[in-house]
Each structure stands twice: as C-alpha cells, then as structure tokens.
Amino acid sequence: xxxxxVAANMGTLAESFGLRxxxxxxxxxxxxxxxxxxxxxxxxxxxxxxxxxxxxxxVPGLLxxxxxxxxxxxxxxxxxxxxxxxxxxFLAETFVVMDRFEDARRELQKVLDAPVHPxxxxxxxxxxxxxxxxxxxxxxxYMSPRVRxxxxxxxxxAAAPLGTQLTT
Numbered sequence: 001x002x003x004x005x006v007a008a009n010m011g012t013l014a015e016s017f018g019l020r021x022x023x024x025x026x027x028x029x030x031x032x033x034x035x036x037x038x039x040x041x042x043x044x045x046x047x048x049x050x051x052x053x054x055x056x057x058x059v060p061g062l063l064x065x066x067x068x069x070x071x072x073x074x075x076x077x078x079x080x081x082x083x084x085x086x087x088x089x090f091l092a093e094t095f096v097v098m099d100r101f102e103d104a105r106r107e108l109q110k111v112l113d114a115p116v117h118p119x120x121x122x123x124x125x126x127x128x129x130x131x132x133x134x135x136x137x138x139x140x141x142y143m144s145p146r147v148r149x150x151x152x153x154x155x156x157x158a159a160a161p162l163g164t165q166l167t168t
Contacts, residue, residue: 026059046080049073050087057094070094085114085127092134101138108135 033055036048053074059065074091078084092107111131116124 023059023063026055026063030055030064042080045084046077046087049077049080050084050090053077053087053094054090057090057097067094067098071098083114085111085120085124085131088114089127089131092131096134096138101141105135105138108138 030052033048033052036043037052041048050073053070053072056064056066056070056073071091071094074087074094077087078091081087088107088110092104092111095101095104095107108131111127112135114124114127
C-alpha cells in the first residue's frame with residue numbers, strides 16, 4: 001500500500017534527522033497514516049494504528065500530540081495482532097510518560113512473553129532487549145526509598161528522568 005510506505009519512509013526520515021525534521025513532516029506522516037486507516041485498518045496487523053500511536057506520543061501536545069490518543073491507537077493495533085512486541089513496547093513507553101508505571105510493567109512483560117514470528121526475529125529480539133532495560137529502570141524506580149511530589153502525585157524520584165528519556 002503506497003500510503004503506508006510513504007508514511008513509513010517519512011517517519012523514518014523524521015526520526016533519523018531529529019526534532020526539526022520530525023516537526024516538518026508531522027502533518028504529511030499523519031495524513032498518510034490516516035489514509036491507510038480509512039482504506040484498510042487491519043493492513044499489516046494494524047501497523048497504521050501502531051504508527052499513529054507512536055506519532056501521538058512523539059509529537060508535542062501543542063502541535064497535535066496526545067498521550068490519550070497514543071494509547072487508543074496502540075490498543076487498537078493490538079486488536080489486529082495481540083502478540084505484537086512493537087505495539088506492547090510502544091504502549092509501555094506511553095504509559096511511562098503518563099506515570100502509569102504498573103501498566104507499563106505489564107506491557108513490557110507482554111513484550112517478553114510475545115511469540116516470535118520467524119520473519120521478525122531481529123525486531124522482536126531488539127524489542128526484548130529494550131523491554132528488559134526499561135523493566136530494570138522501573139524496578140529501580142519501585143525500589144528507590146526516595147519519594148517526591150511529581151506532576152501533582154507521589155511518585156519515585158526517578159519518575160521524571162525516566163519519562164523524559166523516552167521522548168527523545
């Protein structure tokens with residue numbers, strides 16, 4: 001599907017060249033992904049919803065980003081492929097940024113428990129490594145005795161650095 005390929009290429013370009021390129025291409029990437037959703041929502045096991053979930057997390061709120069919409073799209077992508085390591089990992093990242101650490105931990109465990117499709121072995125292995133690293137950060141967060149107020153709630157001191165690391 002041409003629209004998906006255009007969006008994927010633009011998204012890769014935007015992430016490769018940093019924030020300026022990402023902001024420059026945010027509109028065209030989103031439009032192409034929405035075109036895929038309008039034509040064929042289950043295309044490649046919900047890849048357009050997965051990519052839009054990522055888009056909504058990575059784009060600043062003032063420019064159209066939304067953590068809530070990120071969660072909605074990532075959860076919808078999981079209706080097409082419940083074992084998607086990518087969707088579970090991206091959902092975990094979104095939950096961390098939202099300070100929903102227990103939800104993030106559950107999603108990361110699903111990454112580790114996900115079946116490995118023979119065509120996606122390298123990608124799944126990469127998501128497994130990332131999931132283990134993020135789980136370790138969450139474990140350190142839960143074990144930290146220091147607590148402070150963060151975003152209006154009591155959370156571990158490491159919450160702010162952990163959440164901000166994911167959006168770069």
